[in-house]
Amino acid sequence: MEAARRGQSEERYLLRLYIAGTTPRSNRAIVNIRKICEEHLKGRYELEVVDVMKNPSLAAGEQIIAAPTLVKKLPLPLRRFIGDLSETERILLGLDLRKQEDNP
Amino acid sequence: MLLASNAELRVRLEEAEETLRAIRSGDVDALVVEGPAGSQIFTLQGVDAQSNQFRGEILAQISDAVVAVDNEERITYLNAAAERQYGVAASEVLGRCMRELWTSQWPQETDEVAARNALRETGYWRGENVHRKRNGERIHVESAVICLHDTAGEEIGFLATIRDITERKDVEERLRRAAEEAEAASQAKDDFLAALSHELRTPLTPVLMSAAAMELDPELPDAIREQLSMIRRNIQLEARLIDDLLDLTHITRRTLQIHQVVVDVHELLGHTEEIVRSEAVGHDRVVEFRLEARQYHVIADPTRLQQVFWNLIKNALKFSEDGGRVTVRTSNPSPHRFAVSVEDHGIGIAQEALGRIFSAFDQGELKGRHRFGGLGLGLAISKGIVDLHNGSLHVESEGRGRGATFTVELETTAPKRNRESPVQNLPARTMPLRLLIVEDHEPTLATMKRLLERSGYRVCSAATMSEALAVASATKCDVLISDLGLPDGSGLDLMREIHQRYGWPGIALTGYGMEEDIRRVTESGFGAHLVKPIDIAQLRATIERLLAATETPEEVPRFANGAQRTSGARSGNLGEKAADHLKPKKRSEKKSTGQ
Secondary structure, three states: OHHHHHHHOOOOEEEEEEEOOOOHHHHHHHHHHHHHHHHHOOOOEEEEEEEOOOOHHHHHHOOOOEEOEEEEEEOOOOEEEEOOOOOHHHHHHHOOOOOHHHOO | OHHHHHHHHHHHHHHHHHHHHHHHOOOOOEEEEEEOOEEEEEEOOOOOHHHHHHHHHHHHHOOOEEEEEOOOOEEEEEOHHHHHHHOOOHHHHOOOEHHHOEEEEOOOHHHHHHHHHHHHHHOEEEEEEEEEEOOOOEEEEEEEEEEEEOOOOOEEEEEEEEEEOHHHHHHHHHHHHHHHHHHHHHHHHHHHHHHHHHHHHOOHHHHHHHHHHHHOOOOOOHHHHHHHHHHHHHHHHHHHHHHHHHHHHHHHOOOOOOOOEEEEHHHHHHHHHHHHHHHOOOOOOEEEEEEOOOOOEEEEOHHHHHHHHHHHHHHHHHOOOOOOEEEEEEEOOOOOEEEEEEEEOOOOOOHHHHHHOOOOOOOOOOOOHHHOOOOOOHHHHHHHHHHHOOOEEEEEOOOOOOOEEEEEEEEEOOOOOOOOOHHHHOOOOOOOOEEEEEOOOHHHHHHHHHHHHHOOOEEEEEOOHHHHHHHHHHOOOOEEEEEOEEOOEEHHHHHHHHHHHHOOOEEEEEOOOOHHHHHHHHHOOOOEEEEOOOOHHHHHHHHHHHHHHHHOHHHHHHHHHHHHHHHHOOHHHHHHHHHHHHOHHHHHHOOOOOO
């Protein structure tokens, strides 16, 4: 696990979270993803929050069809996660922060 | 290559499936649909959506900042007011540690511990501290913090409502500073008045003493003695004006002290009558005394009470036409109530002016006030003194030109005559007394020395503390008479030294007349305290009384008290002495009140 981490340590993450207004779910989604980032990507991530209610056209370019949606723009490949992002393990896996064999 | 794209395809499919599943299970808030008119947003109403929205709107409308954090103090919620207060956007700081929004600054470290303890033990804390924002700005806040629990009752963080009270604190601080400055200014004014009165009074002492002594000199022609009497009266008048200013300062600051004893008011009014007769010289006005009360003893400070009566009579005379009559009447309006009314038939008081007649610096109407002279402080001082006696002072007038009646009402007490002052029956002395007078004002010192020597005393004098101590070590004296402010020290220290070394009694001379001085004077060992300008007869009486007290030790407590009474004696006492001088015969007929 240490080796895996070290291998990834140089990679910068660019994440974009699409939310729909100030709903509790949007709120939770922001809290959850920032918690994950602070724990696993401290100092090497950028999290951008976009409110589709205020700016619908921004969503179109990313082929977003629901909010909240988190998009991992970098490192490639692109990944999308729907919902309040409370299933931490699944998100870590999807962000390539956990190898399959790391799972207990 | 093929494998890789296969894997990618699988992930994409999974994502699509997941999206559908999320939408079906209500895990999303909104859908974005591409159409010919661009993107359209459809919000999805869940079961709780309405109540959530309602709550959200309330929190958004609240002007206080509302912030929720989890157990690791990561921000899980903040409302619009919190965004404004801390200059952040919710999306930037949600999930971040609370400390990134602000750091708390406590007046004391223990305050923070106390707050955390309260929160842990009671689930609630409310209080004030300072928040230092991310941009370095500090705001005073008042916070109410409660613990948050999940449905199982487990603590999941806390919710804080934070109100910015910086403005209020600033206003409070400004008010506090303004009050402090006002207090300091008022203190400075009082100190100035005290110092001014001292400076104004000091030069009066030698003049007054000389004039009073020469007035009594049978070798001088009557015409000159009359002139001297006029000089003395005018000096006393000036001293009284200075005293009024000091009294008013004490009354407004509530520092005027009264020394209450049982007073026979009829006897007191008898003395007042003497003063009136002597002062009303040159006025074609009659003061009639009708002492009709059956109960006429009250608990009061006789000097102060006399001052009130004198003020009221003086006022009545001032506002009477020539040939007018002023009636001083006593009565018992109800059992255990005693009243003194002073009635005149003079210019009267307009109805609208009755309410403010007792205010300082107000003589009813400003127009023509110069005609009547004076500072107009007498009524304000009288009212203050009567209030201190738990009595009442009120005025009636039927309007302009119809005269006025001022009435003082006090509670009566059982008569209890004070023992006569032993001044009256002093044993004849064989040896002349030796006095040590310490005074740095040369003319005052010279005059006192001359007058006291003429009265039969031997007098040693000194201008400084060191000189006085040198004289004391060489010559045995009977009484120390000292000014308080000496060039090389305080008269208080001198008294302590003299008292400790030789045990001589002492009389303090001061122009200050402040109550604090009087207390310090008695503490330092002075047996009596006289306010300048010093009347030589009064000084002589005090010397004799002091020696009588030291010769009969059991009398000492009474004389310590008597000394304070003397110190409080100012305008009233001066007036009484004036009467004494003018009518030496009358004095022997009348019984002394022991003043």
